[in-house]
Amino acid sequence: MPTFEIFKKLRENFIEKCVKNIVVFCDLLMHYFSRQVFKSKNDLKLLAFVYLFLRGYGGMKMNAENTIISLKNVCKVFDKSFTAVDDFNLDIKRGEFVTFLGPSGCGKTTTLRMIAGFDMPTSGQILLNGQDISLIPPYKRPINTVFQRYALFTHLNIYKNIAFGLQYKRVDDLTKPLKDKEGKPVLDENGNQLYAKRKLTKEEIRAKVKYALNLVDLEGFEKRAVSTLSGGQQQRIAIARAIVNEPEILLLDEPLGALDLKMRKEMQLELKAMHKKLGITFIYVTHDQEEALTMSDTIVVMSDGEIQQVGTPKEIYDEPKNAFVADFIGESSIFTGTVQKGNKIKFLGASFDSDPADEGKFALNEKVDVVIRPEDVIISAKDKGTVNAKIVSKIFKGMHYEYITMIGKNEMIAQSTKNFEEDSIVGLSVDPENIQIMKKPFTSNYYDGHLTKHCHVSFAGIHASFDVLKLFPGYHLSEEGTLINDKGEERDVEGLQVSVEVGFDDLELSDDPNASDLHGEIINMIYLGDHYEVTVWNQDVDEEFIVNTPDLWNIGDNVSLIIKEGGVEVKLKGGR
Numbered sequence: 001m002p003t004f005e006i007f008k009k010l011r012e013n014f015i016e017k018c019v020k021n022i023v024v025f026c027d028l029l030m031h032y033f034s035r036q037v038f039k040s041k042n043d044l045k046l047l048a049f050v051y052l053f054l055r056g057y058g059g060m061k062m063n064a065e066n067t068i069i070s071l072k073n074v075c076k077v078f079d080k081s082f083t084a085v086d087d088f089n090l091d092i093k094r095g096e097f098v099t100f101l102g103p104s105g106c107g108k109t110t111t112l113r114m115i116a117g118f119d120m121p122t123s124g125q126i127l128l129n130g131q132d133i134s135l136i137p138p139y140k141r142p143i144n145t146v147f148q149r150y151a152l153f154t155h156l157n158i159y160k161n162i163a164f165g166l167q168y169k170r171v172d173d174l175t176k177p178l179k180d181k182e183g184k185p186v187l188d189e190n191g192n193q194l195y196a197k198r199k200l201t202k203e204e205i206r207a208k209v210k211y212a213l214n215l216v217d218l219e220g221f222e223k224r225a226v227s228t229l230s231g232g233q234q235q236r237i238a239i240a241r242a243i244v245n246e247p248e249i250l251l252l253d254e255p256l257g258a259l260d261l262k263m264r265k266e267m268q269l270e271l272k273a274m275h276k277k278l279g280i281t282f283i284y285v286t287h288d289q290e291e292a293l294t295m296s297d298t299i300v301v302m303s304d305g306e307i308q309q310v311g312t313p314k315e316i317y318d319e320p321k322n323a324f325v326a327d328f329i330g331e332s333s334i335f336t337g338t339v340q341k342g343n344k345i346k347f348l349g350a351s352f353d354s355d356p357a358d359e360g361k362f363a364l365n366e367k368v369d370v371v372i373r374p375e376d377v378i379i380s381a382k383d384k385g386t387v388n389a390k391i392v393s394k395i396f397k398g399m400h401y402e403y404i405t406m407i408g409k410n411e412m413i414a415q416s417t418k419n420f421e422e423d424s425i426v427g428l429s430v431d432p433e434n435i436q437i438m439k440k441p442f443t444s445n446y447y448d449g450h451l452t453k454h455c456h457v458s459f460a461g462i463h464a465s466f467d468v469l470k471l472f473p474g475y476h477l478s479e480e481g482t483l484i485n486d487k488g489e490e491r492d493v494e495g496l497q498v499s500v501e502v503g504f505d506d507l508e509l510s511d512d513p514n515a516s517d518l519h520g521e522i523i524n525m526i527y528l529g530d531h532y533e534v535t536v537w538n539q540d541v542d543e544e545f546i547v548n549t550p551d552l553w554n555i556g557d558n559v560s561l562i563i564k565e566g567g568v569e570v571k572l573k574g575g576r
Contacts, residue, residue: 066129067093067094070126071088071090071125073124074088074114074121074124075122076119085107086306087124087306096281097284097298098297099295100112101287101299101301101328102328103328106304107304107305109253110305112145112283112285115251116145117133117140120134129248144249144250145250146239146252150235150238158213158221158224158229163208165244166245170198173198174195176196209222216239216270231263232263235255235259239271250280254285256286275295297312298312299311299313299316301328301329308325309322317330320371323526327527331373334371335370335410336370336529338365338368339364339437340365343356345368348408348412353435355437356433362439366439368438369438369440369528370438372430372435375415376430378428379416380429382425386427386430388428389405389426390424390426391405392404393422399417400416403415403416412428445501445507446499446501450495451493453493454480455468455482457498461538470570498570500569501568501571502563503567504546504548505548506563506564507562509562513558514560515562516560520545522535522536522555523535523544525553532552
């Protein structure tokens with residue numbers, strides 16, 4: 001059959017079949033033509049292009065807006081005590097490039113492993129095309145994974161590495177529909193025809209491998225040994241081996257972590273280009289904010305096993321939902337502010353005009369987090385800005401200078417193309433639309449507790465003293481430490497359920513393990529202009545404590561928590 005006639009027939013069949021099932025149709029073409037028509041190397045190249053173009057084009061266009069995978073209330077608990085992922089809810093559209101971004105230990109890799117099937121969720125559902133796959137093993141999922149360690153077979157050449165999975169793959173033989181004993185078609189639960197299975201032909205495997213190598217720009221490398229490749233080339237082979245099986249979803253677990261900076265930047269652009277060519281869903285895991293901002297359609301920022309924000313790179317950067325996101329994405333200065341009349345916000349000891357779009361969103365005198373990006377700070381002469389500041393550091397970064405300025409005890413980072421001298425006094429201001437204001441999630445730690453026999457409060461694994469007489473007016477403490485009223489009647493408080501509040505400023509940190517009975521590990525830290533907001537996790541009772549401290553600590557430090565005198569507030573539950 002002449003090539004022109006083949007394409008004429010291809011076009012007619014494509015129009016007829018694409019609405020029903022473009023993928024099945026293209027598989028049939030691949031099987032038929034590889035056996036009967038395309039014999040030369042050039043024909044095989046042409047076949048590979050046509051086949052994969054139609055698969056990608058048809059699948060991408062028909063399902064561009066469909067949700068391919070959904071995570072519903074997914075939780076993962078290890079050893080019955082450590083919650084790695086907590087109440088994770090996310091819908092991912094077909095063809096999206098989604099990045100899970102967060103610090104080490106935030107649960108992003110655990111979430112990826114649950115999608116892949118390497119870990120089972122403790123609770124919740126993972127839906128692929130509407131079907132629950134939570135308990136389906138990895139090899140039965142149309143999902144492939146690229147790891148940071150490439151896991152290539154060193155005893156096989158490049159061609160055999162990429163073709164390895166294809167040799168064991170079984171596909172529907174569309175020329176052999178299954179029939180029952182009466183000769184009737186055998187259908188699946190959705191009413192679709194079932195077919196016998198077959199191996200891929202050598203021609204099919206060759207065409208797929210050639211296309212995959214072409215996609216990663218390593219055509220002609222088929223006979224090369226893995227040991228002769230650079231780190232970047234090995235990463236490309238690992239990607240080629242994953243995409244050659246035509247997964248619906250490609251998972252990438254920090255795949256660029258082992259590359260040098262220059263190669264990493266080049267691979268970021270190449271991965272983005274591959275995603276556009278393939279049209280399949282990419283789910284990428286990284287702690288590198290630049291990677292996430294460069295490549296992603298959607299970023300999922302995670303911390304402590306929970307989603308902090310989901311949005312486009314621009315939304316995440318320009319409109320962070322909380323201080324953690326603002327601190328983690330890009331450089332920023334974060335301050336505690338107070339909402340004032342006339343759409344003003346007070347911080348750094350001065351009143352700034354705030355964004356008109358924020359008017360009415362916050363209550364008068366409400367405490368809020370204020371985020372200022374360095375590029376949004378306007379540096380002027382002394383007394384010409386909203387506040388004056390002293391330049392304590394200056395770094396030339398090519399396109400601009402980066403300054404660290406001090407306003408009293410508060411530090412602000414600023415960028416400018418103008419050259420100012422260190423130790424000079426300058427004016428600082430910010431345009432209202434560039435002042436990002438966010439609600440503070442809370443300003444105190446809250447716990448459930450109960451009262452003890454001797455009028456102490458038990459919470460988070462410790463006993464603490466507090467002013468119990470605030471809870472019981474008309475009572476006083478006896479010498480034995482029990483409550484007695486003016487009539488001499490004793491009040492039994494043991495076991496009463498209470499709510500406990502400990503302010504961020506009512507806790508202190510110490511590296512002395514004997515300083516307190518309350519201990520924990522520092523798992524997060526945010527700089528807020530004149531102090532650090534430190535999160536400490538107590539593994540024994542699985543409770544977190546947030547502490548304001550002027551001192552710089554390190555993530556992973558084990559510390560003692562000291563509650564200041566009068567730092568515990570207690571309220572009775574249930575009106576008792």
